[in-house]
Amino acid sequence: MPARLSNALMLITIWWVISDGDTTSWIIGVPTVAATLWWSLRQPSASQPLPRLIGLIRFIPYFLWESLRGGIDVARIAFSARIAMRPHFCTYILNLPEGPARRVFINAVSLLPGTLSADIRDERLLVHRLRSGPEDNHDLQACERRVADLFGFSISPMKTRS
Secondary structure, eight states: OHHHHHHHHHHHHHHHHTTTTTTGHHHHHHHHHHHHHHHHHGGGGGSSSSOHHHHHHHHHHHHHHHHHHHHHHHEEEOSSSSOOOOOOOEEEEESOOHHHHHHHHHHHHSSSEEEEEEETTTTTEEEESSOOOTTHHHHHHHHHHHHHHHTTOOOOOOOOOO
């Protein structure tokens, strides 16, 4: 499917979802979708695709679940005297190319349980964690794979450093 058609379908779907399927909203929706598509194709990063519709369908449940888990985890830590916090920073080497996919990943990291994107330098993301564990960076790798799928990228095996 050509990139423009895929992008248009994705934008139409987003409008349909946020308008709750209300057909009268298309009076505003058609010009909004058209303007957004026109604007997105003229951006310097226009060579990088918008999220793919099938990728978006797979990403939304993951995003919602991880957001819920993240909120519950932080609340549990904040209100429990028994859960020990061991805040620390770790470095994650980014595998996604610069552009929209990388920005989505960096923002999504802050919604994972006990994590916050703190800084980015070159190809390295500094992540603040409330606790450390043997699975450090596995959640980041999984999130980056999900974002890569969202944008239709294939990324090489993950490289990380704590």
